[in-house]
Amino acid sequence: MRHHACHLSGGPLFHDVLAREDWQNQTITHLNRLPAHPTFASWRDLRSARENQFSAHRRLLDGQWQFSYARSPFEVDASWLENDLADSRSTPVPSNWQMEGYDVPVYTNVRYPIDTTPPRVPEENPTGCYSLTFSVEEDWRAEGQTQIIFDGVNSAFHLWCNGEWVGYSQDSRLPAAFNLSTFLKTGENRLCVMVMRWSAGTWLEDQDMWRMSGIFRSVWLLNKPTLHLSDVQLTPQLDALYHDAELEVNATVAAPTPLLEKLTVAVELWNDTQQVARHQQPPGSPVTDERGNYAERTVMRLPVERPALWSAETPNCYRAVVSLWCGDELIEAEAWDIGFRRIEIDNGLLKLNGKPLLIRGVNRHEHHHQRGQVITEEDMVQDILLMKQNNFNAVRCSHYPNAPRWYELCNRYGLYVVDEANIETHGMVPMSRLSDDPSWLAAWSARVTRMVQNNRNHPSIIIWSLGNESGVGGNHEAMYHWLKRNDPSRPVQYEGAVRTARLPIFSARCMPE
Known part of the structure; x- marks a missing residue:
């Protein structure tokens, strides 16, 4: 020693x-790990955020x-x-x-x-x-x-x-x-x-x-900056006719309580160089219960008329820019590509934007024959192009969340993504030993909830997966209910659900055919 x-x-x-x-x-x-959040760049001007330019406040090591x-x-x-x-x-x-x-x-x-x-x-x-x-x-x-x-x-x-x-x-x-x-x-x-x-x-x-x-x-x-956006959740929603839309924005501000009343949060939605919508308001969520509201949170809804819809064939992306202001002074801006689409299961049929969706998918590991699990952007683009050239339209992140850049590329190139929690206990006897053990619930929860908190803004992700080959247990049930409460906009799948009636979720070992 x-x-x-x-x-x-x-x-x-x-x-x-x-x-x-x-x-x-x-x-x-x-x-001491910070709460999970979407990819940030902390731009200090709106144009750089809108155009996804280099940020001097994000440095690669x-x-x-x-x-x-x-x-x-x-x-x-x-x-x-x-x-x-x-x-x-x-x-x-x-x-x-x-x-x-x-x-x-x-x-x-x-x-x-x-x-x-x-x-x-x-x-x-x-x-x-x-x-x-x-x-x-x-x-x-x-x-x-x-x-x-x-x-x-x-x-x-x-x-x-x-x-x-x-x-x-x-x-x-x-x-x-x-x-x-x-x-x-x-x-x-x-x-x-x-x-x-x-x-x-x-x-x-x-x-x-x-x-x-x-x-x-x-x-x-x-x-x-000292005062900053600590979390932003973007949820595009289509109306019942799949014609008009609404962008729901849930933003959280990191600031001392006395300073919150001096701040405002703004949202701009861009279609290339055309501004489609804008809204600005101070922090403060609607009243939650008899004790009040979340002073640091804000919820905004931006109506959008007849948006171009997102699909693998037509991956129409809008740019959502969320910014924090003190009076007329911009403090910082964050931005993401979003897409307007609705994914749902209707009488057992998977639908996208009201139409039946035929999935032609692959299971993909992050692997390179010389670099092991180190995948470059060039590798990702090569995989995407190969899949598109062979008429695949979907990919399951087998069996773990992928590198952040992967989802951004899938948004733009157009691939349906099943994002899968990094959970598999295939070698356990029985396989459900850990999934039914409450002492492992914190580990289950961290892997599922953080996946969603990191990746939920990506339109390419159409399904969440609870993991792979880990039996069925109470930890799965807890995470399923958390998912449906925190993101009702996406179906949930789990490979092991095919062997049980305990989980009322979409089950597909690989991808639906």
Whole structure:
């Protein structure tokens, strides 16, 4: 055991963080991770947001990082928080370390790759220690909130910045964001990420695929102003005749309560260069109960006459720009591509915009023969074009949420997407052992709710999936009811529902035919 005490500030000691063994506990899905939210760019002018231009407040940290490999977290020397270890070498991020000469990739279908009892994982737990030195300008450090966002890390990680512990996250397939504001300094900063190959989350990730590890998706810095939009949910709705529409906007503002009355939230809807609708109002939701309302939330509904409808054949996208104002001063703007369409099941028939929908779909893993689970935008476009050229119109994200850019491309190119929670317990005996265990409900909930909170603004997503091959249990039922309450605009499917009458949901093992 080589780790030593390291205490650079007021946070927990390095060995105290490891001694907790958070990765062995299924009830600890994260520590200090920010709530899930859609992709943000924090533009500071409306035109850049509308045209999806480069944002100076969103910075990519991909590139060459330093990397050191250990057989266990407990073999890592705490001095790594201050300086790279002697055996460190440069490695690309994103990457899987098994594709860079460390450890070995494992392929298995049903059988778990580890032989322990849930939620425990082996003490000999391959560990990757990533470090990066990066610079931060004074205006980023002094003003607002600077987040770091990991789009995908397999399977769990602890994060330190300038020697101070920041937080912990598990779930290999959803973004994990942390607030770095109090840890940063002007000039050079040191980031350290300890990635464990196995964690309690591994028991929910028994998909039929190659098992690999590391920071395999992009890493970002995002600078938000002190007063900012912390969440935006966009729900386009069609009327009963599928002619006219309404855009429902639910926005949440991060601001001290006394300042909320000075702020307003605006929504602009654009069809290319033509503004279709605009509305602006102060925060404050409708009265919820006898104790009042949510002062930080606002709900707006914008009528839209005869919008061009979205489908895989005609992927008509509008640009929704949501902005925060203090008087006449723009604080920030966020924007997304949206599409007007209605997906529903009518007497057992899947319909889009009132017409029967024939699904011609594929199951798609994120995999590259040389890079493992690292997928570039060029790879994504190639897959989309190949599917379109062969008359496929749909894709199931098998069996986990994909990289954020994937959904943006599907919106624009036109593909129907089944977005699937990162849950599979195929190797359990019985398969329902964890799905019917309430001690795993927090893990189930995090994987389903965060998927929706991250991805719900994408018109390409027409169905939510509760996961794959994990039996049927109370955790599934709880998540089904949460989904129907929080997003009634989409059907819910689950592969395992074909074997039970307990879940009143759409069931299709692959895709409906």
